[in-house]
Amino acid sequence: MSHRQQAVTISDVARLSGVSPATVSRVLNDGIGFSEDTGRMVLDVVARTGYQANGIARALRVLKSGTVGLVVPDITNYFFSQVVEHVERELFAERYSTIICNTGRDAEKENSYLKKLDSKMVDGLILISGNPSTSQDVEVPNLPIVCVDREIAGSESTTFVSSDHEQGGYLATAELIAKGTRPVVLTTAYESTSSSARIAGYRNALRAHGIPESDARIIRVQAAEGGTNVSAALDDEVSAIVANLYAERTEAPIGVFATNDTLAVNAVNAALQRGIQIPQEFAIVGFDDSLISRVVHPPLSTIHQDVPKLAQVACANLIKLMAGDDLLEKRTRIPVWLESRATT
Amino acid sequence: MSHRQQAVTISDVARLSGVSPATVSRVLNDGIGFSEDTGRMVLDVVARTGYQANGIARALRVLKSGTVGLVVPDITNYFFSQVVEHVERELFAERYSTIICNTGRDAEKENSYLKKLDSKMVDGLILISGNPSTSQDVEVPNLPIVCVDREIAGSESTTFVSSDHEQGGYLATAELIAKGTRPVVLTTAYESTSSSARIAGYRNALRAHGIPESDARIIRVQAAEGGTNVSAALDDEVSAIVANLYAERTEAPIGVFATNDTLAVNAVNAALQRGIQIPQEFAIVGFDDSLISRVVHPPLSTIHQDVPKLAQVACANLIKLMAGDDLLEKRTRIPVWLESRATT
DNA sequence: TTGTACGCGTTATCAA
DNA sequence: TTGATAACGCGTACAA
Numbered sequence: 001m002s003h004r005q006q007a008v009t010i011s012d013v014a015r016l017s018g019v020s021p022a023t024v025s026r027v028l029n030d031g032i033g034f035s036e037d038t039g040r041m042v043l044d045v046v047a048r049t050g051y052q053a054n055g056i057a058r059a060l061r062v063l064k065s066g067t068v069g070l071v072v073p074d075i076t077n078y079f080f081s082q083v084v085e086h087v088e089r090e091l092f093a094e095r096y097s098t099i100i101c102n103t104g105r106d107a108e109k110e111n112s113y114l115k116k117l118d119s120k121m122v123d124g125l126i127l128i129s130g131n132p133s134t135s136q137d138v139e140v141p142n143l144p145i146v147c148v149d150r151e152i153a154g155s156e157s158t159t160f161v162s163s164d165h166e167q168g169g170y171l172a173t174a175e176l177i178a179k180g181t182r183p184v185v186l187t188t189a190y191e192s193t194s195s196s197a198r199i200a201g202y203r204n205a206l207r208a209h210g211i212p213e214s215d216a217r218i219i220r221v222q223a224a225e226g227g228t229n230v231s232a233a234l235d236d237e238v239s240a241i242v243a244n245l246y247a248e249r250t251e252a253p254i255g256v257f258a259t260n261d262t263l264a265v266n267a268v269n270a271a272l273q274r275g276i277q278i279p280q281e282f283a284i285v286g287f288d289d290s291l292i293s294r295v296v297h298p299p300l301s302t303i304h305q306d307v308p309k310l311a312q313v314a315c316a317n318l319i320k321l322m323a324g325d326d327l328l329e330k331r332t333r334i335p336v337w338l339e340s341r342a343t344t
Numbered sequence: 345m346s347h348r349q350q351a352v353t354i355s356d357v358a359r360l361s362g363v364s365p366a367t368v369s370r371v372l373n374d375g376i377g378f379s380e381d382t383g384r385m386v387l388d389v390v391a392r393t394g395y396q397a398n399g400i401a402r403a404l405r406v407l408k409s410g411t412v413g414l415v416v417p418d419i420t421n422y423f424f425s426q427v428v429e430h431v432e433r434e435l436f437a438e439r440y441s442t443i444i445c446n447t448g449r450d451a452e453k454e455n456s457y458l459k460k461l462d463s464k465m466v467d468g469l470i471l472i473s474g475n476p477s478t479s480q481d482v483e484v485p486n487l488p489i490v491c492v493d494r495e496i497a498g499s500e501s502t503t504f505v506s507s508d509h510e511q512g513g514y515l516a517t518a519e520l521i522a523k524g525t526r527p528v529v530l531t532t533a534y535e536s537t538s539s540s541a542r543i544a545g546y547r548n549a550l551r552a553h554g555i556p557e558s559d560a561r562i563i564r565v566q567a568a569e570g571g572t573n574v575s576a577a578l579d580d581e582v583s584a585i586v587a588n589l590y591a592e593r594t595e596a597p598i599g600v601f602a603t604n605d606t607l608a609v610n611a612v613n614a615a616l617q618r619g620i621q622i623p624q625e626f627a628i629v630g631f632d633d634s635l636i637s638r639v640v641h642p643p644l645s646t647i648h649q650d651v652p653k654l655a656q657v658a659c660a661n662l663i664k665l666m667a668g669d670d671l672l673e674k675r676t677r678i679p680v681w682l683e684s685r686a687t688t
Numbered sequence: 689t690t691g692t693a694c695g696c697g698t699t700a701t702c703a704a
Numbered sequence: 705t706t707g708a709t710a711a712c713g714c715g716t717a718c719a720a
Contacts, residue, residue, distance in 0.1 A: 078422070
């Protein structure tokens, strides 16, 4: 039984109702163009048989499927999973199904999925952050597309929605300055668009507060963070960095702006293990407001991304595009805010 | 432009190659039944035009889609997201696409998705934990189905894969006993199959170590845990529970088996805030080995679920079912293990 | 108000 | 080795 049978088709319903398939279709889709009796009859048979139109056949006929593809680099990442959740919810409300594709940041897999989605006649695409380096050579189908959190290289024409990372970097740094610390950036080795923007915000804040550019210190962590596995190498490296910062400190306490919460938490733990006072001697602001930031002690001050808004704007844009409308704004930045907790 | 155009169809390729659509199909799908020249010709045209078969049309013709549906209650839950990741990977390797559906534990939405998946002619279904109470009245399509982590009520015939929660409860409790504590269970108000099994394991361990059944203490937390939002009420309630336990203690230190990591971390933090020594005065074992368990301080001892194995068995079973084979084992329990860290 | 006929793009069967 | 033809299930002109 490798091949399935459609339980009940429109012809079955037609036969059982004593009408033609066309009439059944009219009753179910148009809502007009038939007598009251016929309508009742057909609906009755539909209810009895549990008939449901075959979406594949319908899609082939009308050349659209009522589904949108959602491509995500790593579903186990809390931020991405939240975006997925909200996007899915928005689209469901608009009667779209969502095909979620997890690429594992693998460009080949991403390509494969994009092709498959195209062949499945999805009506539109939401691309959450493509593969970092190779996204140049990703072949994107000719469809309504909205990119979230990262643009696809080469196509400035596609619409794009992301958090205002630069504002986030500014807010984090300003907080550290307000607390009387000398702010430093702790970030990952790999330079993504969003982390660059966060660092740009850091520089902006220095400038705005009259701190000389030469005082800017950006410390890059080499060790990989790893999705599922926590890297012990990361622990060690961050620990050494914290020790160095503390040793080199002047009279002003140290302020660390970590460009993500994982780094921030690592830094907090490293400081605590050395008996350094938080936030008196050592203040930290993270980024993302991930789950761990609230559950860790002391709770982490961090930049919060407005995921529901992000998803909402992305979906609204996509729906407009799918309807054939043009967009007023091709690029949207969603405001972020500081969640000030116990590390500043 | 609400309707799309297929860029290039099999007829286009046929015309450009000077053969019939049937021959193109043979070249692409069968690999035999044509001359060498024809094969080259067709493949050349395919490469030039970038033709890709329309999956919808093919699905309609062969009555299968090469996709499987994956229904998950909450994608932002780390355990579920890991299952999704691994299931998706396994299926991708077998050339299946995966449609991931996030139900938000909403029975109505689950039903809606099941119907839609059916109508999209998915070849099989993986159901990760259904809606708790209402799963009785979920209408499951007549398809190959594998349930993960929770059975659907009423249908003992469906195949089922989950972690050995009972073993987990046993291991956690045995650890607490071995450390010389009097073990207690801290769990949520709602009784799911898996948490019941975990508690059963707790009882087994008591019995096996000669601790009278009357000493079993199961404390249920009323406050909701909430997916995205952390509940302050939960904090307070757990804090009160910890205080009570500590006040009532006899000479033996307190051992808490929390049936999930969130509860465990709450308990740890509550104890720390009261200055209670961990693990000397207060030992804790969680369940799930979630992300927070490793990043929290002190790192949490917890029961680890073997998600890759879980996904692998589930997919292997589904693939067999989809091939029309029968399964030797309808119910599989995947072993768990204790990750002993700093809270025991 | 209703039915007939066609086509969406493919693959499978049959005959050449 | 190849091509014409039919069929998967549906929606929709068009005719009645």
